[in-house]
Amino acid sequence: MSRAYNFSAGPAMLPEPVLRRAMDEMLDWHGSGMCVAEMSHRGKEFMSIAEQAEADLRELLAIPDGYKVLFLQGGASTQFAMVPLNLMGRGEGADYIKTGSWSKKAIAEAKRFGAVRIAATTEEDRFTRAPAQDELALDAGSAYVHYTPNETIEGVEFPYIPDVGERPLVADMSSTLLSRPIDVARYGIIYAGAQKNIGPAGLTIVIVREDLIGAATEQTPTMLDYRTHAESGSMYNTPPTYAWYLAGLVFQWLKDLGGLSAMATINERKAAALYAAIDASDFYANPVEPGSRSWMNVPFTLADPELDAKFLAEAKAEGLLTLKGHRSVGGMRASIYNAMPEEAVQALIAFMQEFERRNG
Incomplete structure (x- = not known):
């Protein structure tokens, strides 16, 4: 069996050692006689799995x-709805930073529940x-400030954590959580869909x-109240x-690798190599300002869009999958999350480089 390299933005690749361990444990988890998918979520077997996972994530x-x-x-x-439902009542509306497709969706949903102010936008x-820190126009009475550290579609990443004073900072870290160390204490809420890293x-992981x-x-539904799940x-x-x-x-795999500092070194190296190859070419281009380029999602275009279909077909034949860019942006996108070697x-x-040599 040969595995291809899947550059999908999500669901994304999982580490091969994780998949192999899951395969080994599929029919009988640790002598229980059950697959984990069959276990009661309140049984001692799954409770031990859950407790270990949380402990490892906290570490x-x-x-x-x-x-x-x-x-x-x-x-x-x-979470686009849960955040305002749980926090909006703490102040007079909320500040949102608009930097791409996912922050736009978060803003549209939050407007259903209260006043939303755009603290900065790069539209x-x-x-x-x-946006730079000095571009942020924050309201003194805002209940919280929301931003998207990494815009998966556009490939834009904040190179800093916004300073929002005493306001709770809320971050959609779906594309970046576990890709590097972060200072959790700087945040009020961190949330992330799991299907990237x-x-x-x-x-969905929520740290609140x-x-x-x-x-x-x-009016908050029971299932959308953080207290319901915390208690x-x-x-x-x-x-x-x-x-x-x-x-x-995956948490255990990351610990075995050396933790998030080790993962960050690898991720930074992967991104630097790919951006360097793009920048060295007149055939490929990346639209993002260098200081805001994502480690995780690298969009790029070909000099001749007529070659896009050929590029994708030949890449697939080489085992390089899911490189087509999002329909709203076009071109190509390589998502190089933690599991991408x-x-x-x-x-x-x-x-x-070979494609450029033959088609440039």
């Missing part, structure tokens, strides 16, 4: 005391950069400061158990 991210870690369903898109620049689709729990608006240990209803288990295996990036670069 990897150095999550300080005073934060709850929730393992939820609904993806990051459900006039076609979302090709992150964490595990399979179906699981405890003082932000318990102030949901009166029940994410077991109010049946959670996505198998996705939780696989995420736990360095040799895959080098294989892509070699293919790009």
Whole structure:
């Protein structure tokens, strides 16, 4: 069996050692006689899996005391509603930073629940950069400030954590969580869909400061109240158990690798190599300002768009999959999350150079 290199933005590649371990444990997890997908979420077997996964995640991210870690369903898109429902009542509306497709969706959803102010936007620049700190116009009475550290579609990444004073900072880290160390204490809420760096689709990680729990608006549905899940240990209803288990295996894989500092070194090296190859060519181009380029999602265009279909077909034949850019942006996009090995990036670069030689 040969595995291709899947450059999808999500669901994305999982580490091969994780998949092999899951395969070994599929029919009988640790002598239980059950697959994890068959276990009661409140049984001692799965509870041990859940507790270990949370402990490992807390260790990897150095999550300080005073934060709850929730393992939820609904993806990051459900958090677009949960955040305002739980936080909007703490102030006079909220500030949002608009930097691309996902922050735009978060803004549209938040407007259903209260006043939304755009603290900064780079829309006039076609979302090709992150705004600088001095461009942020924050309201003194805002309940929170929301931003998207990495825009998956546009390939734009903040090179800094916004300074928002005493306001809670909320971050959609779907594409970046676990790709490098972060200072969790700088945030009120961090949320992330799992299907990039964490595990399979179906699981959403929410890290929420405890003082932000318990102030949901009166109309908030039970399942959209952070307190519901914080008080029940994410077991109010049946959670996505198998996705939780696989995420736990990813956490252990990261620890074996040397933790997030080691992962960051690898990720930075992968991105630097790919951007260098693009910048050295007149055939390929990346639209993002160098200071705002994403480590995780690298969009690029060909000098002649008529060659796009040929590029994708030949790349697929070489085992380089899912390189087509998002329909709203076009061109190509290589998502090089944690599980993407360095040799895959080098294989892509070699293919790009050979394709340019034959078609440039």
